[in-house]
Amino acid sequence: MRYEVSGKDIILYEDDLVLDNVLDTGQTFRWDKIGENRYFGHCLDKALEISGENGRFVLKDTTEEDFLKVWVPYFDLETDYSKLRELYSEDETLKAACEFSRGIRLLRQDRWEALICFIFSSNNNITRIKGITARLAEHYGRFPTAEELAEETPESLGYLRAGFRAKYAVDAAKKVSSKEVDLEEVAKLPYEMAKAELMKIKGVGPKVADCVLLSGMYKTEAFPLDVWMKRVMEKYYKDGLPEKFFETRGIAQLYLFNYIRKFKGEEK
DNA sequence: TTCCAGGCGTATC
DNA sequence: GATACGCATGGA
DSSP: OEEEEETTEEEEEOSSOOHHHHHSSSSOSSEEEEETTEEEEEETTEEEEEEEETTEEEEETOOHHHIIIIIHHHTTTTSOHHHHHHHHTTSHHHHHHHHHSTTOOOOOOOHHHHHHHHHHTTTOOHHHHHHHHHHHHHHHTSOOOHHHHHTOOTTTTGGGOOGGGHHHHHHHHHHHHTTTTOHHHHHHSOHHHHHHHHTTSTTOOHHHHHHIIIIITOOTTOOOOOHHHHHHHHHHOTTOSOGGGGGGHHHHHHHHHHIIIIIIHHHO
């Protein structure tokens, strides 16, 4: 990764980044595609328009300070994914998935934002999840804090049209704001303990917890098993994923998920 | 109309 | 601990 300041913009040079494979694959629900290789979205209250392809990107109207403090960590630009892919290439399926899903990265999202967004993701589709989170942020003019959301009720959140998930969001807000579930502390716990803590929140089961642990707390052992990943496991890993991938299986999951959903999905 | 969407809580065995 | 079922909403 290298970059330069160009007027009000930042120019980013990074060969290992494909926006469609990072911002439009169900890892985050806070970005909209506004053109070919062009997205507008948020990390908490920070908004950004990013565009580009083939290793060159423009972060529009971005200070160098925001770039270094917010977007470098968010896009995980300090991690060398080629070393991971080298490891993954020892496995035939993972190798194919990596070749298909070029430029995937694990987003380092805000913990609280990830928790709420993935609560809204359960038994839901990406378009609706984006709509719900957009209405939530629009209502407050920014992404609400846990304290603010804890004042709400499932009824007062009716405008979200989140269905049965509204009560889960309120429960999460109450437990997080009261520190019954202290996200700062949870992030420090080892994977299994952290997962158990998150699952104290209603609406947070194994899958949602793993998504929050992976993209909200960067625990790369977290391995979200949804319907698509269950198909992957049945088809390619009947005896389980090889042990050598355990520590980073969450990132392997990103490649496999995109592979089965976009590529194998089209084959029917 | 019916089915499904990156699941989860609850009841039941 | 495993399995079945309902759940709000909206697009296909």
